[in-house]
Amino acid sequence: MANAGGDILSNLMSGKRLAADIKACVKKRVEHLNTMGIDVGLALMQIGGTASSEQYLKTTVSVSATVGIKTYEYRLPDTASLNEIINNIHDINKDERIHGLLVLFPIPRRINPRRVVNAILPEKDIDGLGSVSVGMFAAEESMFQIFDKDDFTSIGGKSPAARDIACAPHGFLPCTPFGVVRLLEFYGVEIKGKNAVVIGKSLAVGKPLALMLLAKEATVTICHKSSEDLAAHLKRADIVCSATGVSGLIKGDMIKDGAAIVDIGINIMPDGSFAGDVDFKSVAPKASFITPVPGGVGPVTIATLLENTLRSAQNNALLKTPLILP
Ligand SMILES: NC(=O)c1ccc[n+]([C@@H]2O[C@H](COP(=O)([O-])OP(=O)(O)OC[C@H]3O[C@@H](n4cnc5c(N)ncnc54)[C@H](OP(=O)(O)O)[C@@H]3O)[C@@H](O)[C@H]2O)c1
Structure with missing residues (x-):
């Protein structure tokens, strides 16, 4: 999976395409609810x-x-x-x-x-x-959200909305880590059986992301400020997800050839520009895939937030007036 020749454009995991797909689906379903007066x-x-x-x-x-x-x-x-x-x-x-x-x-x-x-x-x-x-x-x-809906056909019948609700009337996944898993899958990055390192253990990002990757059967390591020798952990990682808010924390010599890199960090630089946790210049040529900052995880986070809002509205509508959903 290594990126021969270090072409940094061919291995870019842009969040914009996936976000556009999610938003198109949300828009259609919002319009459907609108026709019901919701x-x-x-x-x-x-x-x-x-x-x-x-x-x-x-x-x-x-x-x-x-x-x-x-x-x-x-x-x-x-x-x-x-x-x-x-x-x-x-x-x-x-x-x-x-x-x-x-x-x-x-x-x-x-x-x-x-x-x-x-x-x-x-x-x-x-x-x-x-x-x-x-x-x-x-x-x-509520973990069902990170699995393909087809895995749940037996639970809620044919309607995707009804299936979601049959699985859990509420219980939404945090949008950023959920978006990271979707982005990896959208670009065909294999998760099952792979070594994944998540840097950061916050309740909003690092911890839930580690649990989601675990649910997808990766072997997961969580690193944080007190972790000794971050580079030693990263060297074994097939997937690296960084959410620290420390710009330039991850350099090219710390990662394995062909690793997939998801940069969740957002840092505002002195000149007003945005940068992630990853030193893009040195890491991109070694990575099989890498997210840009901005334009990587961010758009998928927002699209997922809107999707969760829609699901909440669908749940609410179905609980009050069953049979109105497609
Ligand atoms: N793209 C998006 O949609 C999106 C969404 C949410 C957040 N973010 C960005 O993601 C970053 C993290 O957000 P957060 O809310 O998780 O932040 P947070 O609550 O401040 O957590 C940061 C985590 O990084 C760890 N850390 C800090 N410095 C480290 C270092 N030098 N080595 C290893 N680990 C280190 C901390 O470890 P300790 O626990 O040991 O202190 C902590 O667990 C921020 O830049 C934020 O802006 C992006």
Whole structure:
């Protein structure tokens, strides 16, 4: 699988094509719900905010519009109390127009992020970070999402929507790691039986990604700040997924020839440009596949978020009025 000649364009895992496929499918299903008089709604909550969360909010709002999902912005000041934040989340939980809520990180350090994500109803926890969603995922009750729908034909009959719901009425997978697995599969990267190294162990990215790769039967190693000799782990890896936020952490001499590299990190450089965790110049010529930053994991994350929002709306519609879905 090594990239003969180091042609860095032929081995690029762009997220744009996959994201376009996902969005086209979401758009069609949103339109179908619209014909039933149902609008799909996504709430985005920013508390304080940074340049990167502002950028993410704006991008998500504009991409949502392209698939017909209505967005509701909740911009709370940096000084908002936990009580105010949770009251706003309770309002969103009760709001019938809203099917999913994404809280943009980072949030002010004085606020316990677990209190915030756990206030979101599991049915609306479309980034799967609340304790109920994490528990369902760890228990493999919502893991079905990362497998082909055909694997579930026996569970819910012929309709894909009905099958999803038959598998789990709620319990969404975190969008970024789910997007990484989809991207690897979209480009035909074999996961089963391979050595995968995930760098980073956050609840939003590294940890769930490691569990998903494990579910796909990779042999998984998780590295973090205290891991000794990162290069020794990377040298054995067929798949490297990095989510640290440390630019230039992974260099070409640390990876095995032909490894597939997924760069999840987003770092804003002093000149305002974006860079990942991977030193693209030295790593790309050795990699079988590599994601660019930007344009790799990011677009798939947003497309997956919209897909989860749609699924939440479908679940809600089906639970209230069965038989209206295709
Ligand atoms: N593309 C996307 O859609 C997307 C989505 C979400 C996040 N991101 C990006 O992904 C990155 C990670 O996000 P996150 O939320 O997971 O961040 P996070 O919560 O800060 O976690 C970073 C992880 O990286 C580990 N780490 C930091 N420095 C390291 C080093 N030198 N060697 C090995 N491990 C190291 C940390 O280890 P310890 O646990 O030991 O501290 C931690 O587990 C950020 O750049 C973020 O912007 C991208």
